[in-house]
Amino acid sequence: MATIGYAQLPVPAGGDSPTVPAHLAHLADALDPHLVQHVQNLADRTARLANAPLQTLAIAADGTTWIKTSADTDTWITLYEPLETWRTLTLAAGHESASPTPQIRREGRQVHLRGRVQRTDGGLIGTTNSAVLANVPSDCIPKQLAAFAGGSSITGDPMTGVCRVEITSPSQAVGAGLVQMYSQDGSQGGGTIGTQWVDISGSYWLD
Known part of the structure; x- marks a missing residue:
């Protein structure tokens, strides 16, 4: 044949x-x-x-x-793979949207975040230790700790307007899928440490 x-x-x-x-x-x-x-x-x-x-x-x-x-x-x-629609992010207790609305979207092996987070009581988000801002969906949890530069309010003195946003992996003791913020910004009005809001816009890889 x-x-x-x-x-x-x-x-x-x-x-x-x-x-x-x-x-x-x-x-x-x-x-x-x-x-x-x-x-x-x-x-x-x-x-x-x-x-x-x-x-x-x-x-x-x-x-x-x-x-x-x-x-x-x-x-x-x-x-x-067609882009999925943006999903509203689940914020940690005591936090709310500061406009634009905090959202998340997965694109293949990459995840994108956007939006701002503030406290519901109008207080400052503390920067001396990690502040948990939100939780990502289970399909957006990275295999290892992910991080990128975020933004923060520049109200007060001194404020650099830059912070570190981390998304925890299953290996972290605090749990997986937490959106945390770290910053070394200084005092605001009389020595209070913190920022009025955090911009979590950024992206990270899942693997």
């Missing part, structure tokens, strides 16, 4: 003896790994294609596109 094309598809020759249905079945088996597999979502892909051949291409109903990178395990990489 001859083969043609880059995929080396089997084409029966005149001397081949199998019946036409057998020829068609053989051709279908050869074609299948080269077709785009259509699935509804990740769960559907896992249920139907976990044992698919290496380099199988699958597209979900929302356009998410994966390619299989293992011949033995259900391992894929994401070629395209």
Whole structure:
């Protein structure tokens, strides 16, 4: 039986003896790994294609596109994934939105935060130790401690307007998924340490 094309598809020759249905079945088996597999979502892909051949291409109903990178395990990489909508962040007790609303969005293996947090009682957010501002969803918890530079109110003297925002991982004793703020800003009005609000806008990697 001859083969043609880059995929080396089997084409029966005149001397081949199998019946036409057998020829068609053989051709279908050869074609299948080269077709785009259509699935509804990740769960559907896992249920139907976990044992698919290496380099199988699958597209979900929302356009998410994966390619299989293992011949033995259900391992894929994401070629395209539509952006999810922003989710409102769960703030720690005693805190509220300071506008814009604190939100979170996951994009592949990266997470983006935006918005400001303030205390509900109008007091200052303490900066001498870590201040827990919020909790991220379970699918946004990093494997190791993540951090980036945040902003803070520059009201008072002296205030640098810069702080450190950390998102805790499962290895931290305080628990995983906490959004914490650290700062070395000085005193405000009579020696009180703290800032009126914290801007948590930034991003971090999950892995």
